[in-house]
Amino acid sequence: MLDFFFNPKRVALVGASDTPGRISSILLEGLKNSRFSGKIYPVNPAHKKIGPLKCYPSLNDIKEEIDLAIFAVPASVVPGIIKESEARLKGAVIISGGFGESGEEGRALELELKESVKKGSIRIIGPNCMGIYDTVSGLDTFFIPGERMKRPGPGGLSIISQSGSFAVTVMDELAAEGIGVARIVSYGNKIDVNESDCLEFLADDDATRAVAVYIESVEDGRRFVKAASRCAAKKPVAAVKVGRTEAAAKAAFSHTGAIAGRYEIYRAAFKKAGIIELDGYEDFLYASRVLASEKFSGGNRVMIVTDGGGIGVGIADSCVEAGLDVPALDEETKKRLQGVLPPFCSLANPIDLTGSATDGLFSEAVEKTLSGGEYDMAIVAPLWGPPALTDELPELIARIKKLLKKPIIICTPGGEYTRSKMDLFRRAGLQVFPTPEGAARAASLLVKRKKVL
């Protein structure tokens, strides 16, 4: 139903410009440089051409049918342009701010837009939003220059966000971590398309394997629960609600005019819909990293293997605090480990391989403990002090993960040397976290999926 937003063939850019640094110019450059393969129609009565592209005086001067128009013109002129060309457009992405979030006049402009939507021929994303970043269609209306915000590559995660800056920041983080995405939608003041519309689309979207949602407010709770339930039945959906506390809710109101509502109500709705509840920015990042890429866990029993006793104990604390179980080694597992681990290794959970750890000891300890029925997943925490550890370790662990088909999360805290090893784990297909808390939270998300279903 919203297909033209995500697979547009012809896109107009209203207010196109070639003045460097202007939003409209960043947008046009972005569209030209992105992998978007459809046709681009700059619209601006002040230009005949922008670079090699013909520029049209108005939307109505374009002969071809336009799927999508992107608006980067002052708020005051947007409703008029929409009205005069609503029959020619399927969808509009209104980047411009100066609407409901900024007082009386802006609210009146929003009402005009809503009238156009009511007539039923046009759908609107925004206003006051970043719009769409889409690795399937190649569309990119996020008007931050590439040097300030990196774009993630293709992947299975889709993100829907009321806040544009939140979406931008997360995208930039994901790009830095090498995490790919499918569709990202920032819908700002959402006078039309909202989280429920997006969830409906993403439920049936083959490119989307998991969805993460940033919410300030939901207006139609019943519709939201219905759309989210349908989506969550097909793929993991996780959501953070900001404005959980009263102070923050007030701030959210002044930011997008959203009435944030009591958090308990959102919690109950998430639970009902089978949404994994996220408790803040960090959780959102953890979810973004594991939801689309990791296998979900059949249970919550975690095995911890480390070469740093203290960090291991810290991971055990964090696991229990995140709702996971850290069962001691039973006789069965001990038997499998006997003759494999030297006597200086502690036969407990966590297993501490000590400073005498080797790649082989890590891999044996993980395989022998995960191969039975006693543990559902592992957190493997190599500290890189032990001189015998090599760059082969990530691949060894990745092989066990593939072989045993159980989640394995890496936790490797430390400075420069350690951080330089994180990429090796990522390239081997393992999710890696720099703190016990992060690894434990990420692991717990893989169990929550099971729980909420």
Add this chain to the structure above:
Amino acid sequence: MLDFFFNPKRVALVGASDTPGRISSILLEGLKNSRFSGKIYPVNPAHKKIGPLKCYPSLNDIKEEIDLAIFAVPASVVPGIIKESEARLKGAVIISGGFGESGEEGRALELELKESVKKGSIRIIGPNCMGIYDTVSGLDTFFIPGERMKRPGPGGLSIISQSGSFAVTVMDELAAEGIGVARIVSYGNKIDVNESDCLEFLADDDATRAVAVYIESVEDGRRFVKAASRCAAKKPVAAVKVGRTEAAAKAAFSHTGAIAGRYEIYRAAFKKAGIIELDGYEDFLYASRVLASEKFSGGNRVMIVTDGGGIGVGIADSCVEAGLDVPALDEETKKRLQGVLPPFCSLANPIDLTGSATDGLFSEAVEKTLSGGEYDMAIVAPLWGPPALTDELPELIARIKKLLKKPIIICTPGGEYTRSKMDLFRRAGLQVFPTPEGAARAASLLVKRKKVL
């Protein structure tokens, strides 16, 4: 009382070796390359010389009085060597493992060491520890090669840790963040010197402005509370207790033989002693970054200034969840802001400067809100999308912090571009955190100091 550990003039290395990769060789290289200016005495009957240094067959063959002997020889021979030379030594740092943490035989060896201590002429750090890293004396017994673990520079923070690997990991993180330290002590099985001894020394140590403690177990609770109280009355002391949960406590036992005890007891002791309670690894890092470098806050009222509305709301949530107050702007503050902020900025807490933010708007918003009596500190959260933000911003904010003498914490989440800006804040003397949760937790630690006193 423990002065010879921290300002030794003559240090012997028992088991010195020049075989590359061996612990004893890493130790010797470390001592030679470190800023330690005292005299080094290698001891090993197998060598006459190691590099340019004369090597002694035994400790008793050294004529000069030795302050400290570092032991990197098999556990089984340590008690004998100590016994035959205990009169000649003030202190010993026993790096070697294979004692109480590894079974019956090891426990017997520990008992022998304890007998030497009881006689009263020698003090022992360890066994099964990393020993001392000290930027005042230059001593460094942490036997991890420099390329695998960077050493922090000089600073006001001292760390005492039962776990060696925990200390190593934190040191490496601090070095990567440019945070300096004074003394770091890892005491492992602590058959003699323990957290209470270290707290007693650090209380009177001028180089130490703040102390962070990693605890698996405390044996003499009364003495600990006394030593910690005295230290905490002079400088901030923060502590994490691992093995808070039952599963983790079991693991701690197998790791250093410590009986972890019920967490509630530790909590009560921390409270009584005026120790700031830390709830895990991340908190420990936050404390390490702010305790020695930041002014403590007179109250818990936080002003949030950002250019990313959504992130601002998230910070407000995190602040409230960390026990801070995020009061709305009162009329007084609004008056100071009028005519300063353009109408598109939201006059709320957080202040959202939006994508039109400039260095000047950030600095005006922070100064005008912090300069009155309504707020005790600020979290400033620039997202780097807005094209008008420049590299001048950190210095501008740092100036306001100096001028107003209130804590200002930076929160700047994002990817590559943003991360490249973090160093600018650090160099300007500002502590910078990549997530709302981190910034809020760090800010809350500055209030807790006041609360616990």
